[in-house]
Amino acid sequence: MSRPLRILICSAFATLAVAHAQQPVTVQTQQGAVIGQQAEVRTFLGIPYAAPPVGDLRWKPPQPAAAWTTPRDASKFGNDCAQTVLALFALPGETPGTVKGQEDCLSLNVYTPKGTTAASKLPVMVWIHGGAFTAGSSSGYDGSALAQKNNIVVVTVNYRLGALGWLALPALGAENSGQSGNYGLMDQQAALKWVQSNITAFGGDPAKVTIAGESAGGMSNCAHLASPASAGLFRGVIIQSGLCTSPGNSVTLTDAQSRNQKYARNLDCQADDLACLRAAPVEKLLGTKVPGLRPAPNLVWSPVYASGLLPLTLRDAFSTGQFNRVPVMNGTTHDEGRLFVSVASPNGKPISPVVYWGGTGLTVGASNTVKVLKQYPYRNFGTPALAFATMFTDAVFSCPALRVNAALSKYVPVYAFEFNDPNAATIVKSPPDLPGLGAHHSSSLAYAFQSKVDGLADAADFTPAQRQLSDAFSAAWVSFVKTGKPESADWKTFDPAQNNVQVFTPEGVQPSILFSNDHRCTFWLPLDLQ
Numbered sequence: 001m002s003r004p005l006r007i008l009i010c011s012a013f014a015t016l017a018v019a020h021a022q023q024p025v026t027v028q029t030q031q032g033a034v035i036g037q038q039a040e041v042r043t044f045l046g047i048p049y050a051a052p053p054v055g056d057l058r059w060k061p062p063q064p065a066a067a068w069t070t071p072r073d074a075s076k077f078g079n080d081c082a083q084t085v086l087a088l089f090a091l092p093g094e095t096p097g098t099v100k101g102q103e104d105c106l107s108l109n110v111y112t113p114k115g116t117t118a119a120s121k122l123p124v125m126v127w128i129h130g131g132a133f134t135a136g137s138s139s140g141y142d143g144s145a146l147a148q149k150n151n152i153v154v155v156t157v158n159y160r161l162g163a164l165g166w167l168a169l170p171a172l173g174a175e176n177s178g179q180s181g182n183y184g185l186m187d188q189q190a191a192l193k194w195v196q197s198n199i200t201a202f203g204g205d206p207a208k209v210t211i212a213g214e215s216a217g218g219m220s221n222c223a224h225l226a227s228p229a230s231a232g233l234f235r236g237v238i239i240q241s242g243l244c245t246s247p248g249n250s251v252t253l254t255d256a257q258s259r260n261q262k263y264a265r266n267l268d269c270q271a272d273d274l275a276c277l278r279a280a281p282v283e284k285l286l287g288t289k290v291p292g293l294r295p296a297p298n299l300v301w302s303p304v305y306a307s308g309l310l311p312l313t314l315r316d317a318f319s320t321g322q323f324n325r326v327p328v329m330n331g332t333t334h335d336e337g338r339l340f341v342s343v344a345s346p347n348g349k350p351i352s353p354v355v356y357w358g359g360t361g362l363t364v365g366a367s368n369t370v371k372v373l374k375q376y377p378y379r380n381f382g383t384p385a386l387a388f389a390t391m392f393t394d395a396v397f398s399c400p401a402l403r404v405n406a407a408l409s410k411y412v413p414v415y416a417f418e419f420n421d422p423n424a425a426t427i428v429k430s431p432p433d434l435p436g437l438g439a440h441h442s443s444s445l446a447y448a449f450q451s452k453v454d455g456l457a458d459a460a461d462f463t464p465a466q467r468q469l470s471d472a473f474s475a476a477w478v479s480f481v482k483t484g485k486p487e488s489a490d491w492k493t494f495d496p497a498q499n500n501v502q503v504f505t506p507e508g509v510q511p512s513i514l515f516s517n518d519h520r521c522t523f524w525l526p527l528d529l530q
Contacts, residue, residue, distance in 0.1 A: 029198045032068035036110075037075050041148040044110040044202065045139075046078035049194035050187065052104035053160060058278045059172050059183060062106060062190040078107030080137040081161045082282045087343075091455060099283045101137070103164060108191050111143035111154040116203030124153045124204040125481045126195060126234070128188055130215030130241075130442065133301045134162045140454035141445070149450070150478040153204035155195055159187035163285045166301040168256040169264060171272040179308040181256055185223055186309065192224075192233040210236040210481045214445060216299065218242025219249070222404070223303045224324070226317035227310055231324050236484050238477060239330045240448070241441055245315045245400045247363065247529040249299055253307040262291045318407035327484045328408055329477070331417035331501075332401050333424075335438030337392030341385050342431055342440075350433040356384035363395060368527055375523055385433040395529065397441075398519035406496040414494040415486055416501045418515060419444035419473065423506075425457045425466055447473045465506040473504045 025038040029047065036044035050062035057063060080101035087096035094100065116122065127143065129136040143154030159165060160183050168181030196206045211234045213221045221237050222244035224230040243249050261271040266288050269276035290300050305313045317323045341351065344359070351359075356378055361369040372395075378387035398418075405416045423436065424443035430436050437443070446457035447470040462470060479487040490511050491502045501515040516522060 026071060027201050029201060030067075031065050033071040034074040035071050038114060040114055041144045042110075042112045042114060042116060042202075043144065044074040044112075046076055046107045047072075047074055047110065048078070048107050049157075050106040050190045053106060053164070053183070053187075054103045056278065058103065058164065059167055059180070059274075061176065061183065061186050065106075077109065077137075077139040078158065079105045080139065081105035081158050082164060082286060083131075083135045083137075083161045084286045086131075086135050099286050103160075103282060105158050105160070106187055106190070107138070108155055108157045108194070109138055109143070110199075110202050111147040111156075112203045113147050113151050116153070118201050118203065120203035121200075121205040121208075122151060122153050122203050123208040123482045124155060124195065124199055124206075124210065125238075125477075126192060126209060126211045127154065127156045128159070128211060128213035128217035128220045129156070130213065130217045131161070132299050133166060133184060133216045136161070136216075141449055142451040143449070145450040145459075146474070146478065150474075150482075152478060152481055153199065153202060155191075155199070155204075157188060157191040159184045159191070162301050163263070163288075164282070166303070167260060167263075168253055168304050169260050169271055169277075170257050171274050173253075173257070175274075177308065179253070181253060181304040182307060182309045185220065185227070185303055186229075188220055188224070189227070189230055189233065192230070196233060207235065208482075209234045210238060212238035212240070212477065212481075213242070214240035214442060215242065216302070219244055219299075219302070222314050223310060225326075225328070225408075226312060226314050226323050228324075229309055234324075234326065236327045236480060237329070238480060239328065239404075240444060241332050241336060241397060242330070242404075243299065243396060243400070244404050245318075246396045247298070247365075249302060250313040250315065251298075251302070251304050252313075253304045256304040259290060259292055263288060266291070315403075315407070318404060321411045323408075323411075325412045327413045327415070327480070329415045329417065329480045329486070330401055330405055330408075331419065331444075332393075332397045333439040333441060333444055334418055334420035334422075335389065335393060335443075336397040336441040337389035338430075338434055338437045339428065339441040339443075340392060341389045341434060342428060342437065350383065350431070351385040351388060353378060353384050356388050359388055360391060363392060364527070364529060368529070375520065382435075383433040385431060386435065389434065394519040394521070395524055398515070399521040399524040402499060402516060402519075402521050403525060405494045409494045409496060413485065415480065415491060416494045416515075417476070418501050418503050418512075419447070420503055420505050421447070421466060421469060425459075425461045425463075427455070427457060444473065446470075448477050450474050463506075469504060469506045472509050476502075476504075476509075 022037045048065040082101040085094045138156035138158045165184030172180035218239040219242040264271040376391040378384040381387040445453045452458040476486045499516040503512045
């Protein structure tokens, strides 16, 4: 056989293999038919769940997506929401500080096992991504492995970010019964309502929806627990590293509207000139800072409280039982703060003692700085960077999570966990003054999804021990999605008297009552940082 003929035959077989691997599959939604792809898993990408929030719809509650009559291609992701590229998570070809994405971005993606039909009635996990409410996208999380291996439906969601998702101003409130801000949260609620109306056609059960999210996504899920408008949209919640009651993240609508008036003026608009604001270029909106000095953990753009959507702060809602009562799985990673040291370390230079002292003051407030520095003297940690990372982990993530567990557990089953792989797989570079990134903020995600997570890690890089850890960690999430509780005989619901936390390590999974001591929570909780 001649070489050209062999090449032609091989090419033909390769084409047939690809065609066999990916076959079109059509599902009817309430807006119209969508054509996804089916191989070992079915994927439907870029489905609009709301109208594009552009023009006059900028800073308005999400509106219904327009219907279509011709079947819609669902083989490609929709636009990322407009955002500024962060240096830490910049992908190849992206320049930190530039704007990417579009305002027209309210879409979601559905992953289902091969052969799923409307009669399947599978449990559903809806993933809300993190990124400090200013970055990230649904396309960064591949739900294929979770769907295929575990016979569940996975939905990943985009929502408005930065000023476009969270700007609160009196003039905007005048258009919406006195309420402004929280547009990103309303987007998430619109996506959850879309799931309730449409997921049956994809093989999911609208009565078995669990919302899951990390960082800002975890904080979003805390907000859904507290929001009356989210009632009935889910039956369980997974919170990974949510800053739900962390210092500086209980901004009221009144305070947000006050500080954002200065932001509007920095856009060369009057705060009540909505035409000017809605005409402002996206690049200018996202590149303009909100004036004022805030605590280091404070998320400038985030949910606002004492509002129609969130009548109470999260702490008040949880402590008084005024929340949507469903089972909760709430956890952190052991070394959350090390990622933020990577962000704060300029050009990889070591953090100096002076920077450590100043960062501590911004984190805990001037009145607490001296006692915190005595509790975390940098000489005991080897470097100021490790001292700050440890202090930040304990103050902002670990001990607030313990407070959330204690409050919620009075009313609902709570399953507390900690992810602790000391050498977690990551593509993020560690600064020279840290002994590695450890189980840093967001390090658990590739383990949970068992896939690549853009800008963070790839499950393909796991060692055998890490693969075993990933299997156990992911299985715990999936069993909670399926049944409302982890299928582990030794994983008991949280007891405030024990502070029991399930710890996931490469060596195994076991319950522990040492979490509070490990993170010095007997020191932190009485400080009651606001």
